[in-house]
Amino acid sequence: MPVAEHKFKHIVILTGAGISAESGLGTFRDVDGLWTKVNLEDVATPEALARNPDFVHEFYNARRKDLLTAEPNDGHRALARLEKESSGRVLVVTQNVDVLHEKAGSENVIHMHGEMLKTRCDECQVVYDWPGDLTSRTPCPECAHEGAMRPHVVLFGEMPFEMGAIYGALAQCDLFISIGTSGNVYPAAGFVEEVRRGGRAHTVELNLEPSEGATLFAECINGPATEVVPAYVERILGAPS
Numbered sequence: 001m002p003v004a005e006h007k008f009k010h011i012v013i014l015t016g017a018g019i020s021a022e023s024g025l026g027t028f029r030d031v032d033g034l035w036t037k038v039n040l041e042d043v044a045t046p047e048a049l050a051r052n053p054d055f056v057h058e059f060y061n062a063r064r065k066d067l068l069t070a071e072p073n074d075g076h077r078a079l080a081r082l083e084k085e086s087s088g089r090v091l092v093v094t095q096n097v098d099v100l101h102e103k104a105g106s107e108n109v110i111h112m113h114g115e116m117l118k119t120r121c122d123e124c125q126v127v128y129d130w131p132g133d134l135t136s137r138t139p140c141p142e143c144a145h146e147g148a149m150r151p152h153v154v155l156f157g158e159m160p161f162e163m164g165a166i167y168g169a170l171a172q173c174d175l176f177i178s179i180g181t182s183g184n185v186y187p188a189a190g191f192v193e194e195v196r197r198g199g200r201a202h203t204v205e206l207n208l209e210p211s212e213g214a215t216l217f218a219e220c221i222n223g224p225a226t227e228v229v230p231a232y233v234e235r236i237l238g239a240p241s
């Protein structure tokens, strides 16, 4: 694979539900989004999990099934191409709990909100690959504790994963691209301001429509991810350094 020389040495890409929308996975806050159908306080908080674990498990069991059959789209594939062909370092920081970046071929991926095809034991903290269902009585395969297995996802009020590595990459990057995220959920929504504070990176939003924080970006391109992401990647890889 030829390596394309361009001016960016450290590229950080933040992705959200919008990049997976055209793979058939629903978003959260669009008109038909998940949070318009389900009350997030009933399913996406540690209090909900403690109060009604089987209800929360049923919610995640159903969504886990959808993730197993979903396939990446041209947006995911373009980012995998960027990582392979770029002369610079490329890191995808995804808020998504699906595995479509990996299925498309991206290798340098941080799942800051976890992965739904994994589970974790809250007693012994062992993380498992878990394509099947969970119930409130599922025993931990490691410590045999019953009632402590949970989806390996970040609920509201919990600390997202790998924040040290993410802020380190944001401090070093010279290009920050935000794709398919509404900019409603922190800390991810604050990444563009973090990058701007460094003062040396170009910032770009690629989204179906302007997000909450669109005005914070130097450049905004609106359209479906399957179109705007491949076009932007082509632009980067084609540009001389």
Ligand code: BJW
Binding pocket: 015, 016, 017, 018, 019, 021, 022, 027, 028, 029, 030, 033, 044, 095, 096, 097, 113, 153, 154, 155, 156, 157, 158, 159, 160, 163, 179, 180, 181, 182, 183, 184, 185, 186, 187, 206, 207, 208, 209, 210, 211, 223, 224, 225, 226
């Ligand atoms: C397309 C498209 C197409 C559509 N092509 N585009 C008050 C002020 C500030 C913060 C807080 C506050 N009160 C509480 C907080 C903190 C809280 C928070 O941000 N709340 C806000 C709602 C106010 N955050 C937290 O609790 C986080 N933890 C935390 O802050 O810890 C403390 C901390 C302190 C300091 C440093 C670090 C940490 C945890 C957040 C956990 C989020 N969890 C979820 C659920 C995961 C599991 C699951 O899937 O069920 O994560 S919520 C949900 O939202 C999911 C997503 O990852 C996340 C973001 O959503 P996303 O991806 O942006 O989706 P949408 O639907 O919102 O947007 C889709 C976009 O795509 C739209 O713009 C469309 O236009 C676009 N689109 N089709 C391109 N085809």
